[in-house]
Amino acid sequence: MGFLRMWLCLNNAFLSIVEPSAGSDKLRVRARRKGDIERVFANAKVExxxxxxxxxxxxxxxxxxxRVVSQHVAGIDYNNFKDSVADKKLHxxxxxxxxxMSNLQEIRPYSRDNGRGELL
Incomplete structure (x- = not known):
């Protein structure tokens, strides 16, 4: 399966989660901003x-x-993710x-194009 990698966009933190070595019982949680890891994993020893x-x-x-990621999923209480992000820089x-990422979508969001070059 190779190494596992994940970006986790939370409304109070942006994290990258990777497997440091194949089959490891640990995961490496990484962040670009000070405090993001601790906001999600309160007792983490951050380097x-x-x-x-x-x-x-x-x-x-x-x-x-x-477990923590599952708790975040279970606790979703908004219908628009970006609107739930209070920190302006993160938002x-x-x-x-x-x-x-919307460029990956076959039909651009909010487009009136039906995907065949015809307007609806």
Missing amino acids: RTTGRDYLYRAELPRDQVA DAYARFWSI
Whole structure:
């Protein structure tokens, strides 16, 4: 299966979660902003790692990461993710990400095109 990788866009943190080595019982949770890991994993021992792609990282038990991510999914109480993000800088980053990723969609969001070049 190879290494596992995931971006996790939460309304109070942006995290990258990777498997540090194949079959590891730990996951490496990484963040670009100070405090994001601790907001999600309160007792994490976070290291600051200059010269790496993510400045902050913590190694956590896989089952803990799965449990916390599951709790976040179970706790969703909004109908629009971007509107649930209070931090303006994080909100604006997600809005740009939304726009970039919308290019993958066969028909652009809010388009009146039916996908065959014909307007509806």
